[in-house]
Amino acid sequence: MSGSTHTVTNQPPPLVGYDVFAADRVLTEGLERHLDPGPLAETRAELTVLGRAAGSAQAREWGRLANVQPPGLRTHDPSGHRIDEVDFHPAWHRLVGKAVSAGLTAAWARPAGHLRRAAAFLVWSQVEAGHLCPVSMTHAAVPALRADPGLAALWEPRLTSTVYDFGLRPASQKAGVLLGTAMTEKQGGSDVHALTTRAEALAEDGTYTLTGHKWFCSAPMSDGFLVLAQADAGPTCFLVPRVHEDGRRNPFAIQRLKDTLGNRSNASGEVEFDGTWARRVGDEGRGVRTLAGTVAAARLDCVLGSAALMRQAVAQAVHHCTYREAFGARLVDQPLMRTVLADLAVESEAATVLALRLAAACDGAADGDERERAFLRLAVPAAKYWVTKRCTPLVAEALECLGGNGYVEESVLPRLLREAPLNSLWAGPGNVQALDVLRAVQREPGAFDAFLLEVGKARGADHRLDAAVRGLLGELGDLDAVEARARRLVERIALVLQGSLLVRYAPAEVADAFCAARLGGDGGAAFGTLPHTLGLAGIVERARPVE
Template structure:
């Protein structure tokens, strides 16, 4: 009896437990080149003058698509930043500790120029190439993109003060990343501190004070409600000087090697963006250097704000690419009811609709990047208005897009081991930061009223697709009518702002898709977004849309 039982157990062990066999599950989506497999990105980079960077972008695609990078992206979400206010002896240090994976990701992003390559090596297509690098890193690990973006965006503001720029700008250009807080290193990462608890986006309500000192520096005292990436080497900070709101450069380390007063009160416990440290800080006699003119702080920092808004578009588009790529991967490797999911018409329609959104966001991002590559200034009016319009729309489309992609994975999509749970929590931040919906919509109204040339440039760009279809022409006519109505009734413009910006964004995206995307994609976008026959939810495409061809690009 005992021998028989033992033999039975041994036989079972040899055969293994049938319930432990894993089948009908997709393999990990790793070791895939995230550039060469992204049809919309590769086509847009080529179209807008960045083709020369294809070898570098392919290298980045291989890196971020690799198993090690994806593991690091998971680890930085699991082991989040920790604030260390004092050292073991009681000295105030105000440092943030990160998992080694974070520093590996930051080091790779800086080494590949995701931060300032367009400034450091200006040439036709430089911003397009930099956007391609930035978007690929953001696609797989979005949190680190915050300090990368701010470092890029700080450059034009720094140039308002040539003496400061001479010291700091070359450091932002460095491809060497070193997280130590010291001036004895070639590189520097920048942060920004504008928001205060009583004002939010209303920065003119700031109460942080700046007093000029005898040596030409300034002493800043106040509290910042949001300071992203407090581990950075230096920050652009807004404070009230005697002549009004002004912009200051605040380094963590002073020229003599001493630590500046930069008290990190706490790290924000955010819904998403977990790998990025966001903080509240206190300035108490903190030393700063004036950037630009006294009383012209908004003018000085507005270019930095504009560039970070642009990167929010890049980041949202990158997130859409991750979402639809992961959903399509699952659908191509999973079977249900006797067929692969992607071959089920209902799922094909969902993947195709998600792809339409991702492609439109990608083409939008790269067209904007091309506008920033313009050295003649002719594209200035277009990028002023189109950046704000796109920031509003693309970033707002991100969260619902991430949710629908997550649902394609079923229960697995809701599990933190899978990247789409992280992505779903991440996407809203791009819509909130650097101007939430109403702030951006009102900025669009402000640009239209104060700079009418921006409206002319935007209309000229969109109208390049006029005559392509009845649906597009009808939408363009409606958009022009709304623009005219807002101009004729400034007092009532705010109540129409969101409808107007949405209409402008769809016109901009549809025009780009008609002119640049493959026919199936362009026709599908116009039919689904402008034709009136599509539904509200993803996967409710009108009849006649070639869902199979569109889904194949995911």
């Protein structure tokens, strides 16, 4: 047939061809706040290049291809030999290569590295989230390996490399490596003391063989893995290389890849060890303590990943509503839609401001600031609990802003929605985070003192924030059934911290909206219930991704 039945009108242009970094006012202002002029100029230049790449049509196509053609497992070669290799679409390799070259595994190797990396993570995550699992695990492995200076000397230069060198070869022959993790077992979940994987000591000091299974192995195509197993003294951390230095494959059977809800470009698998060679990391029986820094780094990445998903969802929603008209007016100018968009923007800004503050604290702790270290002990699990919980409903609401278009894969929102729940599960689900915060409050008074000092910097600036702090202190003073109330308490801790940061750093209309709805009770359970008297148009304009 020839001809046309209609003219396409009132369809917003695709959100591509823009600078993801420069368009994010919250992120650019955060870097100005936390970085000195010299590092700031260098970081802005780096992120401008990355931001333009992240907003390009080419990068968005890589993200699409990596998801519609997910990884596949090859257990054997044509001759029947066990190989256990994972194949990825070339687009996935391009995404990971860009992440590594942009320094997303190099935070430990440069000044102010954690803040710089956090900003890059927030930018590049908006392209596609799944490929950042191995990137995150590689970054997070460094603190654990530093428990063994010999191992760190061998592995850290390759972990922090900006060269992506894919393929199973001895680590010493590679310009850069990826590291995964294998912790969870069928019977145990988060309970590491229920592990059944056994570690048997070999004659060479610090070396063992492992026998057992892991129900979840993150990034099973990696060059090595941090693994928890039972040694004689209890749960112990080990480094398991995929390939020995002489080129032989270490026994590492990938039984299958998980068919996950989202994160489909990534590979997560079930693996078995059968006489698998491993090197102990840290002391026997101290595996949980050895991994504390790794877990904290992974949790911060969950906050960053959720903040990035939220930002991209809000950007898509505001962009759509800026161009789409209904009933004679742009959606963005209609009062009810404006209220919804403003509410989403406030939530996204609160997440980003908190994530950047945590990253800056990591740099301070790395430089020896004990107050920042104490602050992180409580703030990281609290932020991980709350920001990741808020991500899924925010993305779902942003999807609805696009109407039926939002429910179609081409809009990107369905992929964001599938990704959204993952970060609340990764590195410990919500109950684990809440109980960890309680432990910090009860057993580490320095952590709570550091939190109060941080929140106290906004004292007197907003009466609703001051009242929320008093209420929180009152709740913490009552230890009756405190474990059952843990989620409520941690939610309040996170909200008070976000409120303090916004009151100090955000525009007045953003801070006012947050304190009114999140702390003052002048908002409903759903997004889009902000008080109508606030400066909502300015909040939405601030969140718009393209001029």
